[in-house]
Amino acid sequence: MTDSTLAGRDTAALDDPVGQALRGRHAHLARRLGRAATYLPGVATFASVSVGPGAAEWDDLAALLGPGELADMFSCPAVPPPDWEPVFTLEGRQMIWSGTARPGHLPAQAETGVVELGADRVAEMLGLVARTSPGPFWPRTHELGTYLGVQDDGVLVAMAGERLKPPGWTEISAVCTAPEARGRGHAARLVAALVARIVARGERPFLHVAEANTDAIALYERLGFTTRRKVTFRGFRTP
Ligand SMILES: CC(C)(COP(=O)(O)OP(=O)(O)OC[C@H]1O[C@@H](n2cnc3c(N)ncnc32)[C@H](O)[C@@H]1OP(=O)(O)O)[C@@H](O)C(=O)NCCC(=O)NCCS
Known part of the structure; x- marks a missing residue:
């Protein structure tokens, strides 16, 4: 592959790499409920909801993970409801x-x-x-x-x-x-x-x-x- 074809590669998938992987090539390592998804325990903690999700999708993710569990949202900018306690923030x-x-x-x-x-x-x-x-x-x-x-x-x-x-x-x-x-x-x-x-x-x-x-x-x-x-x-x- 030449540099020019590499440079032309679509980068949109990189805006939501966790969701895109969980719904695609890592589907066999995913747990899903509605539009929420996360990796199987022991594989990774990353979870995904679509950007700008409604309350129902956060409810799906809460049901998927269980109460009091870590929702590791990776680089997703979506803000969960106020009763989701922030655990960590890391600039990268x-x-x-x-x-x-x-x-x-x-x-x-x-x-x-x-x-x-x-x-x-x-x-x-x-x-x-x-x-x-x-x-x-x-x-x-x-x-x-x-x-x-x-x-x-x-x-x-x-x-x-x-x-x-x-x-x-x-x-x-x-x-x-x-x-x-x-x-x-x-x-x-x-x-x-x-x-x-x-x-x-x-x-x-x-x-x-x-x-x-x-x-x-x-x-x-x-x-x-x-x-x-x-x-x-x-x-x-x-x-
Ligand atoms: C970042 C890390 C992986 C680099 O590992 P490494 O095997 O030392 O890396 P390399 O030897 O290939 O390259 C290090 C560069 O620093 C230079 N260097 C010189 N002395 C060095 C030293 N004592 N320690 C580290 N690097 C040194 C190397 O020459 C090389 O420069 P170059 O590319 O110009 O040749 C290692 O420091 C590490 O494990 N850090 C903690 C984990 C981490 O942060 N990982 C990255 C997560 S994104």
């Missing part, structure tokens, strides 16, 4: 792959030393996530897409994987490197390997990152990601 940005990295920054041999991580490596993935805090990751999150890792003497020291899959796009997520293995290009290699796999399928990579994570933003920019929009991640407790 959505970045899309531009089609080219800065010269010398997208490793040519990205797949060298990279292994696919499956259900048998979940404990190690959870352990690495606990040490590095790249974002939410649960025992079944790896079912959302391909997860890749780098090992040092058989020990998992870095990983990255695919998460949300709205039509035409795949999100790169859970990018993390153990503190003692940083600065060796592991994250760059893993992101490059995922970019190559996603582009080879005729899709385009995107990702989300916390606004305060300036090191990660700089890394993604060197690898060819540009900011599409600023987002606010929000979570609420159901009444």
Whole structure:
């Protein structure tokens, strides 16, 4: 795929990546009621209602999740009824792959030393996530897409994987490197390997990152990601 066709790819699906994924390629990992949807427990906490929903859709989501549960609305700007208690707010940005990295920054041999991580490596993935805090990751999150890792003497020291899959796009997520293995290009290699796999399928990579994570933003920019929009991640407790 050329840069120009990448640049022309429709970005509208990225305005509601959770809803678009839950109603599309992740439908087999979704629970739905009316126009509300969320991932199966253990896969992800993200939930979706349509933008500007009516009270009935919030009622659907409350029924789906149960009372006093986390409604992780990801980047959805819709405001729930006043009895939904705010739990968290996090400023972030959505970045899309531009089609080219800065010269010398997208490793040519990205797949060298990279292994696919499956259900048998979940404990190690959870352990690495606990040490590095790249974002939410649960025992079944790896079912959302391909997860890749780098090992040092058989020990998992870095990983990255695919998460949300709205039509035409795949999100790169859970990018993390153990503190003692940083600065060796592991994250760059893993992101490059995922970019190559996603582009080879005729899709385009995107990702989300916390606004305060300036090191990660700089890394993604060197690898060819540009900011599409600023987002606010929000979570609420159901009444
Ligand atoms: C962000 C993170 C994944 C980077 O991992 P990494 O394997 O160190 O990244 P890389 O080595 O591929 O690239 C880091 C860049 O910083 C440079 N660097 C130099 N010394 C470094 C050091 N001690 N630590 C980190 N990076 C260093 C690298 O050379 C590289 O620059 P380059 O692209 O110009 O070559 C890692 O710091 C991390 O796990 N952070 C916590 C989790 C997180 O925030 N994840 C992102 C979620 S969106």
